[in-house]
Amino acid sequence: MQSIIQVSGLRKSYGNLHIIDGIDLSVLKGEVFGLLGANGAGKSTTIECILGTRKADEGNISILGMSPQKERKKLFEQVGVQFQETSYPDKIRVDELCQETGCLYKNPANYKELLRQFGLAEKEKSFVSELSGGQKQRLFIILALIPNPQVVFLDELTTGLDTKARRSVWKSLKELKEKGLTIFLTSHFMDEVEELCDRIGIIKDGQFIFCGTVSEAIVESPYEKLEEAYLWFTGEEVADNE
Amino acid sequence: MNKFFITLRTQIKLSFRGMDMIIFAICMPVVMVVLLGIIYGVKPAYDGATYSFLEQSFGAISTIAICAGGVMGLPLVISDYRQKKILKRFQVTPSSPTLLLAAQVAIYMIYSIIALVLVYLVSALFFGVNLQGSLLPFLGSFLLVMLSMFSIGMLVGGLSPNMKTASILASVLYFPMLIFSGATLPYEVMPTSLQKIADVLPLTQGIKLLKATSLGLPVENVLFPLIIMVIIAIICGGISIRFFKWE
The missing domain is CATH 3.40.50.300 (P-loop containing nucleotide triphosphate hydrolases)
Structure with missing residues (x-):
């Protein structure tokens, strides 16, 4: 099986504090x-x-080689990334956030398709800030999927x-x-x-x-x-x- | 450059929805030119002057938008986007956060240019302003003042640890410059002592440069403000590029 994420000997410290002290992992396709x-x-x-x-202070990291x-x-x-503290400007609409994300990639997924798939199609023109917690979370997963990762x-x-x-x-x-x-x-x-x-x-x-x-x-x-x-x-x- | 224009379009929409810049960068200079027009009409700048008071103020009023965008808008949006980790999100895309910064700079340039055009139209159509200076030196100066003020904003936004600090610093820079640099309250009506204090503000020097180029005054008047503007742009721009905090 092909290894997608490969990390070996990862170390990171701030001053004397060892935050990460030797992590190895590999995630398969x-x-x-x-x-x-x-x-x-x-x-x-x-x-x-x-x-x-x-x-990292030490270690080898590769994603997709x-x-x-x-x-x-x-x-x-x-690679698609969804952050913990999800980050979007005030007063942005769902479709605008999707477009703004999509324009960064060469071959972005069709965001309307993704919105449909995650049950957010009717929220396309809503302000992100007006979505419920669950809807927001689904939107952020959609954003992570827009690159076709x-x-x-x-x-x-x-x-x-x-x-x-x-x-x-x-x-x-x-x-x-x-x-x-x-x-x-x-x-x-x-x-x-x-x-x-x-x-x-x-x-x-x-x-x-x-x-x-x-x-x-x-x-x-x-x-x-x-x-x-x-x-x-x-x-x-x-x-x-x- | 497709991604730049899509980003710019979205960011412009957001900025319009925010309304602050419409008020502070577009309405305010227009109101100011109307007020000064009503108060001073076609009165000459001083006895025997070849230009009117309003013509003298044109360069000053045209910087209100630059000041609002550069010193208030830019630092606030940068620190806001940093605090919300929007800049950081761009680091895990094939693009980079500079795309977003470039779009923001472009937006404030657009506001400044719209304000300049409106101020010119209102003052020319309603108050008979007819500027003697030539266009290219004026536009060059306008661009330089913009660059210089925006680099101050980049510095404040780029280095402030959080939104609160950025907004305090922005206010500390914005309000004195708006009131005492001559952008609103004409420099010429200030008492000499106040003028001396005003001279310390970078925008005061920028306005002197714009006044000289818009009125077609002799070149020796512009040398000092010109140098000041260039130095500010280089120092603030340099520091903000070198020490910009992405998160």
């Missing part, structure tokens, strides 16, 4: 990889280093969504996965991770304390549910009992 960890564990920094918006810093322009024709990065996919909205986002992503899209996501919700991810990596203090499939994670722990296994790995279960 068509795989959904979930990066898990508590806030402050180094998830965001890991993603930023992989994307090249932050410079390209360096995100040296071949940025070529690489990001094929081979791989997408989705940061905290469904934070702030209600159950129904989360399910509809999951459904759409599964469809995309079936079409061969590689997905790298972060999430705080274990039900979501179980539903979507082929493999997960749990990060703590800048290192992987587990990397493998969801069922492997459960087997390795003394528990039967991913959520408990996750807390066991991260050592947060004790705090819960207090």
Whole structure:
């Protein structure tokens, strides 16, 4: 299988603080990889280093065989990114934001098609700020898909969504996965991770304390549910009992 | 350059929806020229002057939009886009955040040019203004003043850590320059002591340059303001390019 994202020996520190202390990972084509960890564990920094918006101190990173810093322009024709703090100007309409995103790429997807696919067709002329949380989140996934990417990065996919909205986002992503899209996501919700991810990596203090499939994670722990296994790995279960 | 025009079109729409620039860059100079026209009419600038008071003020009023766009609009939009991580989002595309900055600069240039044309039309059609200076030196100066003021705005927007700092700095620069540089309140009616203070403001020098070129005054009048404008553009532009914070 072809490796889409390849990271080895990634290190990043600010002063004496080691934010990331040797991370290796590889995501295969068509795989959904979930990066898990508590806030402050180094998830965001890991993603930023992989994307090249932050410079790693050490390590090799390649996406689709390209360096995100040296071949940025070529690489990001094929990579879609959805940011955690989603960023759009005030008073922009849905179609304008889609057009503005689309014009940056050589072969953008038809955004109207994507809006239809994600159930936002009737919101085309609405202001982004007037969309509900779930609609916004779906729009930001659409923006990440506009490049017609081979791989997408989705940061905290469904934070702030209600159950129904989360399910509809999951459904759409599964469809995309079936079409061969590689997905790298972060999430705080274990039900979501179980539903979507082929493999997960749990990060703590800048290192992987587990990397493998969801069922492997459960087997390795003394528990039967991913959520408990996750807390066991991260050592947060004790705090819960207090 | 298709992506530039699509970006520009969207950003112009957003700017129009914001309304601030329509008011501060388009309406305000027109109101100002009408007011000064009503107050001074065709009165000469001083006894024996070959040009009227309003003709003398033309160069000054034409900078109101430059001042609003460069020192207020530009820094605010840059720090806003940075704070919202919009600039950062452009870093993970095949394009770059400079595309967005270029579109913003273009928008404020467009506002300044629209204001210049409107101020000229209103003053020429209704108040008989007839400028003696030649067009090219005036337009060259106008462009230079624009460059210089915009580079101040780039510096403020590019280096302010957040929106709040940017908006305080922008106000501190904008309001004194708007009132005391002669852009609104004519420099000539200020007492000499106030004029001395006004001379410190960069826009005051820019206005002197525009007055001289619009009225066709001798070249020696423009040398000092010309140098000041170039120096500001180089220093502020240079620092903002070197130290611009994308996030």
